[in-house]
Amino acid sequence: MKVELQQIDKHFGSVHANDHITMTIPAGTIQGILGENGAGKSTLMKILSGFIQADSGVIKLDGKKVVIHTPDQAIHHGIGMLHQDPLDFPPMRVVDNLVVGSPGGLVPNKKEAIAALKKLQERFGFQIDPDAYVETLTVGERQQLEILRLLWLGARVLILDEPTTGISASQRLKLFDTLRKLAADGMTVIFVSHKLEEVEVLCHRIAVFQRGRMVGEAKPPYVTTKLVEMMFGKAITLDERAPCATCDPVLKVEHLEVEDTRLHICDINLEVCRGEVIGLAGMEGSGQRMFLRTLAGLTRPVGGKVIVHDKTLTGKTYASFRKAGVTYVPASRLEEGLISGLSLTEHFILAREQKGFIINRDAAVKETEENIDQFFIRGKPETHVEALSGGNQQRALLALQRQDVDVLLIEHPTRGLDIESSIWIWSKLKARCQLGATIVFISSDLEELLHYSDRILVFFGGKVSEPLDAGTTTVDQLGQLIGGLGMKS
């Protein structure tokens, strides 16, 4: 289906999220939409899918003008959107998820839904158990389920908003294959991303957004530097890897055994040196998060030892780990890392040791201002953290960490951030390593793992690989290990 957007305009308060955007997408194409965080990509897609309404502008499908007020109407017109965070119901079964909101009588025909699901799964090679609970699926599988649901409801235009955030490399390949198949069948696919390499590989054409405007379009062959310039208005380069010094062990793990309701991993051994960066790779839910939380004392291991600076801390609480110089930076910034409703100043007051009983506001504001400058946070001391963009939240979170920590444990340091923010975050982290800090981080981004780690541990199916040297490993090798190929049994 051909999609035409004409003069779409949308304000959020004083922010001009979409500034008279006009674009045409022919049927059978995969249209890439590229731009950094806050460029207005998601807003435009939410307007097209009826989630929000434009202030003005016209949407035409196959040349006919349509009015879309709700997601329901959008799907009637054949437009389905896969949201960044799959909008499904985690505690429900897969089949019930499929049925919610589908047309039909009072008692849904689950058998029919399961049959339809199986047929669609065969077409794309997905394997989701219709009776499984959604919360037990990986993010990638939940996306697959949403795609199937939208197709089942008759979508002919599929919008995907940052679909590769949080899914594994193999799932990403599968997703791309699926999208190509759909486009070949005449469907229109709109792929929203801030990741250059993905858009370049997948899309037939690219539109670049910056600050609410469409600033340019491109067709293959793409020139990466040109796209980057369009996105940011300037050129950006990655810095080089620094060689590793001699080893001075800071963190030691001996025969560690961890377990949760689904997974049991035993005999993890690791010695991390001063100034070293260790990457934890693996599909979502392969145990890397549990391992990292164990290193922080947030989860108690069922066997083995965790040693920090020659002190055995196994079974101690996070408070003892913190005292020993360990700090943990969670992935969900607003849920665990920062406190919604508090300003930046108040965060610094909480994070830093205070003298006396009464808060010295002036001093706190001064320190906050210094950190805002130093960490390039776009915000004021009195700005509430939930009002910051993702990149600025991550910078704030980093600024809040104590300067004297030896061991930084980080979940997804750059998830959802654009290239510029990611490079910046890592430059700060690397600077800390130079000063002797040790970093252990989880990521699903293979490039990030290979580029910034010294060694990588791969988690798969309840097992952990020997540490790999990141310098001599390729993306393909790492991808295969994550997918379980070549893992020692």
Added chain:
Amino acid sequence: MDNNILVGLAGVLAAAAPVVFAAIGETFTERAGIINLSVNGTILLSAMAGFATSLVTNNLILGFLVGAIIGALVALLVAFSSITLKQSQVAVGFVLTLMTRDLAYFLGNSFMGQAGPRIPPLNIPLLQDIPILGTLFFKQDIIVYTSFILIVVSQWWIFSTRQGLLLQGIGERPAAAFVRGANVNKLRYLYTMLGGALVGLAGPMFSLSVKAGWKGTISGLDGIGWIALAITIFGGWNPVRVALGAYLFALLQWLGLVLQPSLPNIPSQVLQVAPFPLMILTLLLVNIGNAEWVERWLAGMPAPLRRVVAKVLRAMRTSPPASLGVPFENE
């Protein structure tokens, strides 16, 4: 089995019927994502008003109708202030529960202690002659039968119908329900009022059957609404489990009465009050698996025991609708 015990147990089923109504009503409301804390006051006001209406008109059905309408109207206030005005559901619920309670005592003054109409027992032919089961289930009155039907129908509605799945959806993740075409706020209004009406029916069930009459502050109804709220949580927002909770509570109360003569050393107040802390204890046990210290403690256990305990805790554990008490906006 001793006939006295059977009759006693049948009495437990009857005494629990209003609590079943109130707790299942609250289950519907909370499944939709709204907390209606006015249950306690609503029950008192609708008990008084239902009794007064039936007394004046000599019509039992009208009494129940008035009860349901009062419940729905109080719920409408909760819905309006929380959905449309986006006010705190907890604060509004608290104020309403206090207001409706005092209103019940104030307006009910002139009806205090009067003898009024009462629902007659209705034995079901043939079925009442089944040994044991007949006495337990089929020599009751119409409201007990209705409570049985309510349990089955609400369980079926929530878990087997398209509308029920959508109900789960709007309480769990309203944004996801919205993209599936649900009018989230309209449905929340509807289910809050439906839940309120069911809570409102619990009042006349007391004043026209279980504890017939209106005796003001000594009616013995104050507190029941809070128990119904606790039972909703204990039952994990699942009608069958909620009903079991109501029966457990009624059973504990009955045991308190029965055991009193054989335990003369224990002050009678202890046995009267015992069901309340016991309910709290049960709640605690059911949800203990959520606690972090329990997880830590589990990790220190030997492996086979650990797995068994973890499994049991997981099976008992319940989690509330994820968006309970959170207003929905699509931007």
